[in-house]
Amino acid sequence: xxxxxxxxxxxxxxxxxxxxxxxxxxxxxxxxxxxxxxxxxxxxxxxxxxxxxxxxxxxxxxxxxxxxxxxxxxxxxxxxxxxxxxxxxxxxxxxxxxxxxxxxxxxxxxxxxxxxxxxxxxxxxxxxxxxxxxxxxxxxxxxxxxxxxxxxxxxxxxxxxxxxxxxxxxxxxxxxxxxxxxxxxxxxxxxxxxxxxxxxxxxxxxxxxxxxxxxxxxxxxxxxxxxxxxxxxxxxxxxxxxxxxxxxxxxxxxxxxxxxxxxxxxxxxxxxxxxxxxxxxxxxxxxxxxxxxxxxxxxxxxxxxxxxxxxxxxxxxxxxxxxxxxxxxxxxxxxxxxxxxxxxxxxxxxxxxxxxxxxxxxxxxxxxxxxxxxxxxxxxxxxxxxxxxxxxxxxxxxxxxxxxxx
Amino acid sequence: xxxxxxxxxxxxxxxxxxxxxxxxxxxxxxxxxxxxxxxxxxxxxxxxxxxxxxxxxxxxxxxxxxxxxxxxxxxxxxxxxxxxxxxxxxxxxxxxxxxxxxxxxxxxxxxxxxxxxxxxxxxxxxxxxxxxxxxxxxxxxxxxxxxxxxxxxxxxxxxxxxxxxxxxxxxxxxxxxxxxxxxxxxxxxxxxxxxxxxxxxxxxxxxxxxxxxxxxxxxxxxxxxxxxxxxxxxxxxxxxxxxxxxxxxxxxxxxxxxxxxxxxxxxxxxxxxxxxxxxxxxxxxxxxxxxxxxxxxxxxxxxxxxxxxxxxxxxxxxxxxxxxxxxxxxxxxxxxxxxxxxxxxxxxxxxxxxxxxxxxxxxxxxxxxxxxxxxxxxxxxxxxxxxxxxxxxxxxxxxxxxxxxx
Numbered sequence: 001x002x003x004x005x006x007x008x009x010x011x012x013x014x015x016x017x018x019x020x021x022x023x024x025x026x027x028x029x030x031x032x033x034x035x036x037x038x039x040x041x042x043x044x045x046x047x048x049x050x051x052x053x054x055x056x057x058x059x060x061x062x063x064x065x066x067x068x069x070x071x072x073x074x075x076x077x078x079x080x081x082x083x084x085x086x087x088x089x090x091x092x093x094x095x096x097x098x099x100x101x102x103x104x105x106x107x108x109x110x111x112x113x114x115x116x117x118x119x120x121x122x123x124x125x126x127x128x129x130x131x132x133x134x135x136x137x138x139x140x141x142x143x144x145x146x147x148x149x150x151x152x153x154x155x156x157x158x159x160x161x162x163x164x165x166x167x168x169x170x171x172x173x174x175x176x177x178x179x180x181x182x183x184x185x186x187x188x189x190x191x192x193x194x195x196x197x198x199x200x201x202x203x204x205x206x207x208x209x210x211x212x213x214x215x216x217x218x219x220x221x222x223x224x225x226x227x228x229x230x231x232x233x234x235x236x237x238x239x240x241x242x243x244x245x246x247x248x249x250x251x252x253x254x255x256x257x258x259x260x261x262x263x264x265x266x267x268x269x270x271x272x273x274x275x276x277x278x279x280x281x282x283x284x285x286x287x288x289x290x291x292x293x294x295x296x297x298x299x300x301x302x303x304x305x306x307x308x309x310x311x312x313x314x315x316x317x318x319x320x321x322x323x324x325x326x327x328x329x330x331x332x333x334x335x336x337x338x339x340x341x342x343x344x345x346x347x348x349x350x351x352x353x354x355x356x357x358x359x360x361x362x363x364x365x366x367x368x369x370x371x372x373x374x375x376x377x378x379x380x381x382x383x384x385x386x387x388x389x390x391x392x393x394x395x396x397x398x399x400x401x402x403x404x405x406x
Numbered sequence: 407x408x409x410x411x412x413x414x415x416x417x418x419x420x421x422x423x424x425x426x427x428x429x430x431x432x433x434x435x436x437x438x439x440x441x442x443x444x445x446x447x448x449x450x451x452x453x454x455x456x457x458x459x460x461x462x463x464x465x466x467x468x469x470x471x472x473x474x475x476x477x478x479x480x481x482x483x484x485x486x487x488x489x490x491x492x493x494x495x496x497x498x499x500x501x502x503x504x505x506x507x508x509x510x511x512x513x514x515x516x517x518x519x520x521x522x523x524x525x526x527x528x529x530x531x532x533x534x535x536x537x538x539x540x541x542x543x544x545x546x547x548x549x550x551x552x553x554x555x556x557x558x559x560x561x562x563x564x565x566x567x568x569x570x571x572x573x574x575x576x577x578x579x580x581x582x583x584x585x586x587x588x589x590x591x592x593x594x595x596x597x598x599x600x601x602x603x604x605x606x607x608x609x610x611x612x613x614x615x616x617x618x619x620x621x622x623x624x625x626x627x628x629x630x631x632x633x634x635x636x637x638x639x640x641x642x643x644x645x646x647x648x649x650x651x652x653x654x655x656x657x658x659x660x661x662x663x664x665x666x667x668x669x670x671x672x673x674x675x676x677x678x679x680x681x682x683x684x685x686x687x688x689x690x691x692x693x694x695x696x697x698x699x700x701x702x703x704x705x706x707x708x709x710x711x712x713x714x715x716x717x718x719x720x721x722x723x724x725x726x727x728x729x730x731x732x733x734x735x736x737x738x739x740x741x742x743x744x745x746x747x748x749x750x751x752x753x754x755x756x757x758x759x760x761x762x763x764x765x766x767x768x769x770x771x772x773x774x775x776x777x778x779x780x781x782x783x784x785x786x787x788x789x790x791x792x793x794x795x796x797x798x799x800x801x802x803x804x805x806x807x808x809x810x811x812x
Contacts, residue, residue: 015577040805054805067798073573075800080578097808164706167479171421172486176702269683270676270699277675293676295698296582300570302795303710389708392473394481399446399460402503 002035002325003128005101009057010042010049011136012107012114013080015073016150017157017305018313019136022106023076024069025317026134027057033325036102045079045107046114050090054098069314072300082110088117092125102130102324106317108137108148109355112332116350119330130324133332133350134316138299140187143358144348146337147187149316152309152383154181155191157298158235159384162195163391165233165292166202174288175222175232175280178203179273181298183239186210186360188298190372191380192235197391202233204371209239210360211369213248218276219283221370226286238272238293248272269293306385312343319345341382408441408731409534411507415463416448416455417542418513418520419486421479422556423563423711424719425542428512429482430475431723432540433463439731442508451485451513452520456496460504475720478559478706488516494523498531508536508730512723514543514554515761518738522756525736536730539738539756540722544705546593549764550754552743555722558715558789560587561597563704564641565790568601569797571639571698572608580694581628581638581686584609585679587704588643592616592766594704596778597786598641603797608639610777615645616766617775619654624682625689627776632692644678644699654678675699712791718749725751747788 007030011019023041030036041055042048055076057065068075083091095103095118105115112133122129138154140147158180169176180189186208193206204225207213225232240248247264249272273291280289312335320333331347332354338344364376413436417425429447436442447461448454461482463471474481489497501509501524509524511517518539528535544560546553564586575582586595592614599612610631613619631638646654653670655678679697686695718741726739737753738760744750770782 011577015574041800041802052805052807052810055800055802056805057800057802060800060802064798064801068800070795071573071797071799072570074577078577094809098805160708160710161703163708164478165702167477167708168421168702168706171417171480171484269680269697271680274675274677274680290702291675292699292701292703294703296571296574296696297567297698297700297703300574302566302569302573302797304566389476391477391708392470393477394447394461394463394466394474395470396447396461396463396466399458399462399504401458403500404458 002033002328003101003130004035005037005099007036007039007102007104008042008049008095008100009039009076009104009106010045011074011076011078012045012105012111013078014138015078015300016136016138017072017153017300018149018309019073019106020071020075021069021310021313022134022136022149022317024065025314026104026321027060027065028062029318029321030102040098040100041076044077046081046083046087046091047079049094050087052094072302083114083117085117088114088121091118092121095129096125096127101128104132104134104320106134106136108139109142109353109357112350113354115332116354119350129330130328131330132320132324133353134320135333135335136313138188139182139185141185141358142353143356144352145334146343147335147383149309149313151187152306152385153304154188154298155380156306156384156388157301157304158188158191158294159194159388160304161294162192162203162233162235163389166195167391169202169231169233172288173231174290175226175234175286177234177236177273177276177291179236179238179291179293181294182209182237184209184357184359186237189235189237190360190364190376191384193372193377194381194384198393200229203235204229204232205234206371207234207236207240208360208365209237209241210365212243213240214243215279219279222280223284226284236272236276306383308383308385316345323347408439408734409507409536410441411443411505413442413445413508413510414448414455414501414506415445415482415510416451416512417480417482417484418451418511418517419484420544421484421706422542422544423478423559423706424555424715425479425512426477426481427475427716427719428540428542428555428723430471431720432510432727433466433471434468435724435727436508446504446506447482450483452487452489452493452497453485455500456493458500478708489520489523491523494520495527497524498527501535502531502533507534510538510540510726512540512542514545515548515759515763518756519760521738522760525756535736536734537736538726538730539759540726541739541741542719544594545588545591547591547763547765548759549762550758551740552749553741553789555715555719557593558712558791559710560594560704561786562712562790562794563707563710564594564597564700565600565794566710567700568598568609568639568641569795572601573797575608575637575639578694579637580696581632581640581692583640583642583679583682583697585642585644585697585699587700588615589645590615590763590765592643595641595643596766596770596782597790599778599783600787600790604799606635609641610635610638611640612777613640613642613646614766614771615643615647616771618649619646620649621685625685628686629690632690642678642682655681712789714789714791722751729753
């Protein structure tokens with residue numbers, strides 16, 4: 001028999017374009033079960049839990065939930081707090097006080113870890129709890145799952161951005177460096193490859209955190225492409241590392257911000273792009289060298305979303321509630337590819353997901369370590385969804401010259 | 407009677423999302439008139455003309471032209487060359503050699519100047535020519551016209567970006583600075599105001615090149631907003647100037663690139679955003695301060711376009727051909743607002759447009775010089791087109807605390 005008690009939902013880590021689809025999925029599905037007597041939402045993730053900052057989502061209209069589902073970024077707001085054992089005990093204390101029996105935490109591998117510790121605290125405290133980690137991350141770096149909700153929409157943004165960049169740089173020529181989010185995993189940067197339609201389209205070079213970055217090799221690569229096409233478009237993960245494993249941004253520059261977890265702050269600054277631009281200008285003597293750091297635009301841009309990503313984000317929310325109710329289970333929801341393209345969902349043990357990071361597998365990266373393989377393009381394309389615009393070039397013939405001697 | 411001869415089209419300056427609508431409009435319309443015996447396209451703008459690098463667009467399929475029309479950035483590629491009298495004489499020589507009788511140059515105020523000089527050369531040379539400047543620029547800085555093709559779509563990108571930023575920054579709090587294109591005119595940066603739906607939505611501060619930028623005033627503004635909302639979202643034009651009229655980017659940093667026309671290179675670098683970020687961190691002691699420079703993403707992003715902008719860009723192309731044919735006229739095509747929202751087109755004298763820059767009128771900027779007025783929002787909204795997504799927040803009631811004493 002299903003547990004009787006309240007449902008609590010929280011959202012953690014960086015926002016995505018479809019994270020509120022998951023929120024709506026959980027709220028709307030939980031309303032169907034009489035045992036789930038109320039549905040609360042914690043404001044600012046685990047911070048909201050320990051401070052008892054809850055919204056009573058039972059009183060939110062279904063219609064507004066559908067509107068919020070279409071809105072990017074965490075509607076319950078988020079947090080960068082990474083709870084330790086003590087913090088998780090606090091969480092558990094609050095869950096018990098409010099008679100929360102179903103806990104859904106939408107987040108990445110850190111959030112899975114939190115759910116795992118809270119679940120253990122509940123077991124230790126002899127408190128019957130269903131604790132589910134519901135996946136989201138634009139980084140696509142959760143183990144076991146084929147991919148994660150949020151990735152497809154961010155990947156679509158990156159692909160569309162590079163389609164435009166191809167056209168823009170071609171019109172005025174030069175070298176362009178686009179810096180894409182991704183601390184450890186290069187999946188998001190790699191999605192730029194979908195922008196290649198015509199044989200000379202960029203990105204001509206793609207650098208990922210999974211491979212060592214050597215400035216000299218980078219300069220040689222850029223020169224080769226530029227000499228061939230008169231232009232060179234580069235996609236770079238913000239997290240690229242040098243041979244010693246240090247982020248390139250710190251090896252080139254010393255005054256870089258470090259966050260509470262000791263992570264170097266990679267986003268919200270144009271530093272890496274500017275530094276690589278400078279190297280190309282100085283060493284290759286190419287005059288038009290430009291760089292953009294995609295930054296926060298790629299994460300919550302309104303109006304750039306994958307329909308596949310939306311559907312799946314909604315379903316992981318729904319399925320989480322169903323599995324907690326019908327299977328009386330705790331765990332982490334995972335997505336599995338069953339065809340090209342179809343998926344199904346399962347529940348993994350929390351400890352299998354918690355605090356683990358998936359990197360790009362070797363078969364997705366080319367031998368030179370400066371681009372992706374067709375296997376990756378085949379993998380990623382369906383995730384970007386339907387209706388992706390395809391750029392078209394003119395194909396009219398050249399006119400013979402009258403004045404100029406060729 | 408209409409002139410008999412060839413049509414030549416060129417595209418100049420920075421690309422836009424709809425510049426190929428104008429190209430398609432000219433090509434398809436010119437095919438209707440038997441006197442326009444062939445339609446050529448110059449590759450890389452005026453550079454293509456002097457080098458006789460032409461595509462015979464008469465042989466391009468209408469279907470592919472429609473596909474290209476939907477593709478952002480200049481399909482004929484572009485140029486930054488700003489012709490002088492001698493260069494314009496070269497252009498005229500080529501036009502005459504190829505029996506070009508209709509010359510359409512799609513571009514901004516520099517392009518209008520080129521058309522003006524070429525037209526005078528034709529008159530001096532007793533050569534019957536119809537020379538039309540067809541407007542485009544994301545900067546919206548052409549005089550006489552209510553607005554320019556290309557602006558609406560770029561403005562839509564900026565508005566959608568800030569909608570997402572509002573949601574993203576709210577989820578994790580802090581200060582955010584978005585740097586938007588605009589050397590002299592602030593129209594594009596000002597469009598960020600359309601992102602404000604809820605009363606506390608950003609951008610809370612908007613800084614334009616039309617007003618002096620004072621770092622101290624900026625810091626006071628940011629502090630006031632941050633103290634009130636726990637977050638502050640700022641939109642800044644890349645071209646903001648200090649009291650001496652110098653771009654802020656040069657007054658803060660000395661190693662800035664200067665282009666062939668002596669213009670400071672403002673785009674393709676995160677320098678201004680990084681410098682303002684640093685000021686806020688140091689002086690206001692706010693820890694989470696992030697900046698994005700929208701750079702080239704805002705100009706040719708595939709999949710972010712205003713339908714109004716598309717229609718008008720197509721029509722200015724069509725109308726240009728019609729006026730050259732039916733009115734036997736030369737000049738610069740202008741857009742005039744006739745209702746809310748309807749437009750019509752006229753032909754202005756080339757010297758009225760050439761090399762002049764329109765700035766934001768005073769009634770569009772607030773008294774403090776750190777935001778826009780409702781008059782501007784009323785002006786800009788229709789240009790962004792239909793189907794602009796509207797973000798939605800949760801409105802569920804708070805749950806009373808059980809453990810915490812308030």
